[in-house]
Amino acid sequence: MNLFDRIPITLFASLSGRNARRVWSLLVRLSESFFGPDSIPPHPEGYLHSQITKEIERFLLDEGWDNEDGHDESKLTSLATQSNQLLTRLVETGWLSEVKVGLTPFVSMRPTVAGLFDLLRSFVEEGPKLVSGDVLVIFNQLKSVVADPKGQAGGFVSAARICAQLINSLSHTSIRVRDLIEELTKEQDMPVFVRRFFTEHISQLYVRDFGALRTANHPLRLRHEILEMVSIVTQEDGLRTALLAGYSELGFAVGEEEQYLQRDIERLNRLSDVDKFLDKLDRVVDMANSRAISYLSYRLSASDRIEVVLEDTIKAVIEADAIGLELEGNLLGPGPIMSDERLRLPTIPSTPPKRVPLKKREMTLRERAICELRREMIAHRDTTPSAAKRYVQRYLKPGEERTAAQLPTQTIEDAISFIVLSRLAVIGSKKPKLLKQNPLLRNLDFGATLIEGKRIDTDYFSTADFKLRRSDKNATELD
Helix, strand or coil: CCHHHCCCCCHHHHHCCCCHHHHHHHHHHHHHHHHCCCCCCCECCEEEHHHHHHHHHHHHHHHCCCCCCCCCCHHHCCHHHHHHHHHHHHHHHCCCEEEEECCEEEEECCHHHHHHHHHHHHHHCCCCCCHHHHHHHHHHHHHHHHHCCCCCHHHHHHHHHHHHHHHHHHHHHHHHHHHHHHHHCCCCCHHHHHHHHHHHHHHCCCCCCHHHCCCCCCHHHHHHHHHHHHHHHHHCHHHHHHHHHHHHHCCCCCCCHHHHHHHHHHHHHHHHHHHHHHHHHHHHHHHHHHHHHHHHHHHHHCCCCHHHHHHHHHHHHHHHHHCCCCCCCCCCCCCCCCCHHHCCCCCCCCCCCCCCCCCCCCCCHHHHHHHHHHHHHHHCCCCCHHHHHHHHHHHCCCCCEEEHHHCCCCCHHHHHHHHHHHHHHHHHHHCHHHHHHCHHHCCCCEEEEEEEEEEEECCCCEEEEEEEEECCCCHHHCC
16 A cells, blocks of 8 residues: 555655744644544534634744745735635645535545645654553553453554564664764854754653663563563464454454564564673763764863964964064973973883682572572462362362361461452452453352351451362462
């Protein structure tokens, strides 16, 4: 599909010429006033022709306008005529659409043109990229896809699109840094150079969390888990089949679901190359900073360029000699022009540090004992549904039912499982939907049911009474 299959071929004609910037400002103003997502037209056909022309008149009063031929004839033309001419130009180029209902003209903006305008405006107003936000969105989307591939197929597509935009942004930032520094070094005015360096180069160009990209707590560390989830959902037959079924429901052409799925997989797998883009960005940023700092140092140490200073000095000497003035003092400093004292001292290279191979420290017997003790402590305090399942299988036979008072709590592990079962019983009684929505509780072969109005006091707990029944059914399906 070609771009101009969806938008008019003359759309960008109005964004050329001397008034290109003003046309864009006018489109932004009309979008904010009439065609934005929060604007509701007063008529089904759009806005009245007079409403649009009056807003264009107000824009002309604020911004002015230049004729394309360079002659200033705008003062001879009324604002009403100019606004109607501009509106006609926007309609002819395709930015706006005008229809007549009876004798009344209405103006609107086509949805495809409005979508393209929003995309262009977001590109213009795009600030420093926040990598952590995009990575977290991708991670959470893929978690939902793994849990429900068919229902969350749209989330997989969105995650792939965000991933592609993120990688492209990191790649393009390095090019933008290089081009901007090339442009800044041509700046003659020192205050302008400093202002542009600290606004465009530092505040507006880099990714917003650039300094934290390499840290252990940055969400970018989740990229390996993201790649693992992509592998799981696209390689396991059941999950991949469900995901393809979800793609077919998204409106893709029949038979092309596999092609679009492969495209999104390749987009997400580009996260494996993110270190390469970060290394490239580091090199370009370091080089740009070095060039900018060297340029700043030169301009600060010599407020004027040395060529200009020499030219002015020679000119002043010639003019003084022409009118017969004697030069006072010496043009050159005292001492010989060339001597060993004026030579730059040699740079003494620093001694390279002695490299010591890394050694893996062996754990002492005490450290091993503490590590094993901690591992056992964590294992005996397991509160996962699988731990509760092991408890039920250990003390209840298939089909057997017991009340809370009959459940053993001899060990710490039994006591922790008792607490988990009590909590499951309360949740199943108050909010049973939570149990059905949790995928970890769908493969348990027991059910915990709260006994309303009764409590029990055991040797260690005082809690609401409940009954536990082992069955071959899922716990969330038991009453």
